[in-house]
Amino acid sequence: xxxxxxxxxxxxxxxxxxxxxxxxxxxxxxxxxxxxxxxxxxxxxxxxxxxxxxxxxxxxxxxxxxxxxxxxxxxxxxxxxxxxxxxxxxxxxxxxxxxxxxxxxxxxxxxxxxxxxxxxxxxxxxxxxxxxxxxxxxxxxxxxxxxxxxxxxxxxxxxxxxxxxxxxxxxxxxxxxxxxxxxxxxxxxxxxxxxxxxxxxxxxxxxxxxxxxxxxxxxxxxxxxxxxxxxxxxxxxxxxxxxxxxxxxxxxxxxxxxxxx
Amino acid sequence: xxxxxxxxxxxxxxxxxxxxxxxxxxxxxxxxxxxxxxxxxxxxxxxxxxxxxxxxxxxxxxxxxxxxxxxxxxxxxxxxxxxxxxxxxxxxxxxxxxxxxxxxxxxxxxxxxxxxxxxxxxxxxxxxxxxxxxxxxxxxxxxxxxxxxxxxxxxxxxxxxxxxxxxxxxxxxxxxxxxxxxxxxxxxxxxxxxxxxxxxxxxxxxxxxxxxxxxxxxxxxxxxxxxxxxxxxxxxxxxxxxxxx
Numbered sequence: 001x002x003x004x005x006x007x008x009x010x011x012x013x014x015x016x017x018x019x020x021x022x023x024x025x026x027x028x029x030x031x032x033x034x035x036x037x038x039x040x041x042x043x044x045x046x047x048x049x050x051x052x053x054x055x056x057x058x059x060x061x062x063x064x065x066x067x068x069x070x071x072x073x074x075x076x077x078x079x080x081x082x083x084x085x086x087x088x089x090x091x092x093x094x095x096x097x098x099x100x101x102x103x104x105x106x107x108x109x110x111x112x113x114x115x116x117x118x119x120x121x122x123x124x125x126x127x128x129x130x131x132x133x134x135x136x137x138x139x140x141x142x143x144x145x146x147x148x149x150x151x152x153x154x155x156x157x158x159x160x161x162x163x164x165x166x167x168x169x170x171x172x173x174x175x176x177x178x179x180x181x182x183x184x185x186x187x188x189x190x191x192x193x194x195x196x197x198x199x200x201x202x203x204x205x206x207x208x209x210x211x212x213x214x215x216x217x218x219x220x221x222x223x224x225x226x227x228x229x230x231x232x233x234x235x236x237x238x239x240x241x242x243x244x245x246x247x248x249x250x251x252x253x254x255x256x257x258x259x260x261x
Numbered sequence: 262x263x264x265x266x267x268x269x270x271x272x273x274x275x276x277x278x279x280x281x282x283x284x285x286x287x288x289x290x291x292x293x294x295x296x297x298x299x300x301x302x303x304x305x306x307x308x309x310x311x312x313x314x315x316x317x318x319x320x321x322x323x324x325x326x327x328x329x330x331x332x333x334x335x336x337x338x339x340x341x342x343x344x345x346x347x348x349x350x351x352x353x354x355x356x357x358x359x360x361x362x363x364x365x366x367x368x369x370x371x372x373x374x375x376x377x378x379x380x381x382x383x384x385x386x387x388x389x390x391x392x393x394x395x396x397x398x399x400x401x402x403x404x405x406x407x408x409x410x411x412x413x414x415x416x417x418x419x420x421x422x423x424x425x426x427x428x429x430x431x432x433x434x435x436x437x438x439x440x441x442x443x444x445x446x447x448x449x450x451x452x453x454x455x456x457x458x459x460x461x462x463x464x465x466x467x468x469x470x471x472x473x474x475x476x477x478x479x480x481x482x483x484x485x486x487x488x489x490x491x492x493x494x495x496x497x498x499x500x501x502x503x504x505x506x
Contacts, residue, residue: 001277003284010288017291037339039368039380040292041436042285048278049326050432064301064326064429068278069285072292075436076380078368080341179373179397199373202398210398239290242467246284249478253280256485257273260492 002046002070003250009071010243013040016074017236024224025233032096032116032190033222034079035229041075081181084223086215092149093120093128096220099212101175101204105191106135114176114201117190119219128157132189140171153213155206175211176201265491269484272322275302276481282327283474286465294334294365294437295463297470301326331428334365334464336456342402343369343377346459351422351450354386355379355438361386363423365461366437371395377410377420381436387418388449394418404457422453 020038027033048066086096095118097103102114113134120136123129128140142149146159155173178184183197194201204211279300289295303325336346345367347353352363362383369385372378377385377393384392387410395402399412408420425431426446431439441447 002281003277006281006284006288010284010290013288014291040289041366042289042292042295042433044435045433047432048324064328065432066278066300066324066327067298067433068281069289069298069433069435071285071288073435078370078380080339082340177398179375180371182370183373197373199397210400235291238467239287242287242290242471243284245471246280246287246474249474250280250284252478253277253481256482260485260488 001250001254002068004247004254006069006071007243007246007250009043009073010246011240013038013072013074014236014240014243016077018233018240020077021229021233021236024229025226028222028224028226030117030190030222031119032084032220033224034081034084035222035224037078037080039075039078040072042069043071043073045069079182079184079186080223082223084220086218087221088218089119090217091119092151092216093122094118094217094219095120095151095173096215096218097175097206097212098215100177100181100210101206101212102177102192104137104174104176104201104203105130106137107191108134111193112137112201113187113191113193114184115190115192116220118214136173138171138174140173142170151214151216153207153215155214172205173214174203175206175214176203177211178202266488268321269488269491272484273481275300275322275324276477276484278324280474280477280481283470283477286470287467287474290463290465290467290470292366292437292463293368293460295465296332296334296365297330297463297465299328299330299473300324301328329428329431330464332464334461336459337462338458339460340458341368342404342457343371344458344460345369345404345420346456346461347422348454348456349450351424351453352439354390354421354423355383356386356390356392357383357438359434360440362434362438362440363425363431364438367455368460371397386421388421390421391418393420404455406454406456408453408455420453420455422450422455423447424450 017038020036024035045067048068050065097116102116105113105115107113119131120128122142126142128136140157145161147162148160150158157170158167159170160167179199180197183195184192185195187193206214282298282300286297352365353367355362355364369377370380372382375395375397387393393410395412395417403411408422410417425441430445431441434440
């Protein structure tokens with residue numbers, strides 16, 4: 001009885017769907033989190049009567065074949081890289097990207113990662129680092145005596161130092177874009193890694209065509225929409241129940257046959 | 262007596278297959294662009310099991326084909342710029358390593374080179390069988406309802422929407438795709454209707470499927486009862502005949 005395994009693939013798919021929704025809802029308040037979506041595809045088909053096959057010597061053909069589908073599979077879990085809304089924090093080292101682009105982060109192992117979560121901080125050495133203490137590239141060192149750090153929309157970092165009327169330019173933040181952002185690999189901790197699917201990193205300056213701008217004192221919130229997720233959850237649960245019904249109906253049919261004698 | 266068993270068996274086989282198809286429909290209730298299917302059943306397809314002086318006509322049951330419901334699935338708004346849905350006739354055309362494939366699942370993506378592809382990387386064909394290439398750096402992509410892809414006012418190509426004269430010739434290959442025999446008549450839809458930011462959801466109607474599932478399982482149970490009664494009848498006949506003999 002194929003119906004049993006077909007319905008099982010349906011239940012498995014809906015379970016994955018619920019898992020993805022749960023992950024989205026769990027990250028509703030994660031800075032710069034991008035929601036994901038499970039995409040399903042139909043599985044293999046078994047051909048019982050080949051459509052277009054000759055049904056007689058006179059050249060007549062089978063107009064509609066019989067193809068029995070064997071269920072559903074997960075095509076991909078896609079990340080939707082829509083802009084999240086910006087929320088004001090007033091913290092001078094909270095930097096949000098409005099538009100395309102990622103900050104580049106140096107990992108402790110020397111590798112590079114990318115993030116949109118711009119809630120940065122100062123390291124003991126005065127370097128601009130992420131909340132995990134990873135260096136934001138290119139390294140920007142903020143002097144100890146700095147009174148206020150200013151980051152403009154073009155990513156220029158300036159400081160005012162006590163006893164100095166002029167502001168000092170400390171450096172320039174850069175943004176990275178990818179041809180296919182959905183192809184980045186999520187590494188956890190709000191970090192993404194470059195892959196063959198994402199394409200090579202393009203380095204640019206905020207405000208340049210194709211790159212976003214920087215907003216100081218804001219963080220990008222998660223782009224998860226609770227209402228959408230909850231309706232998706234209801235749908236997934238109902239679909240799961242329906243597949244379970246199919247299993248019990250197929251089971252009844254088998255039991256009826258088994259009890260023939 | 263054997264005829265009764267055989268007729269019952271033929272019906273049970275068909276019902277099992279109908280159940281398999283219903284199970285597949287329900288499993289694909291959230292598969293974008295999926296089209297539901299139904300088994301077409303006919304009575305009496307075989308030569309009748311009777312001779313001139315034999316019993317009256319018998320009706321076996323068999324399936325003769327499968328109907329696919331190509332009706333429009335409802336559109337779901339996603340807001341993603343590369344999610345496309347066709348309203349009305351036609352299919353997107355994909356260039357896969359196995360050859361040309363058709364699909365109604367318009368959840369496309371862009372690969373590292375900027376080519377518009379399906380989720381597994383098969384290029385989406387434009388007019389003239391050319392893939393559509395977008396510049397990833399050149400800003401947002403706009404897709405008009407006639408399938409024209411443009412960026413910053415520059416036209417990058419037009420998505421080809423193919424219509425088959427006889428959609429019955431399509432067979433499913435899995436992955437939301439269809440294939441058609443090479444000689445099947447096809448044409449490009451001149452005035453397609455493509456919606457950007459929408460996904461066509463599955464056209465499986467859950468209530469219909471659940472009722473058809475109930476129908477199938479009840480019919481199966483009643484055939485089973487009939488078989489049991491036939492068995493009982495022959496057992497009683499043997500007992501009775503055995504006693505007089």
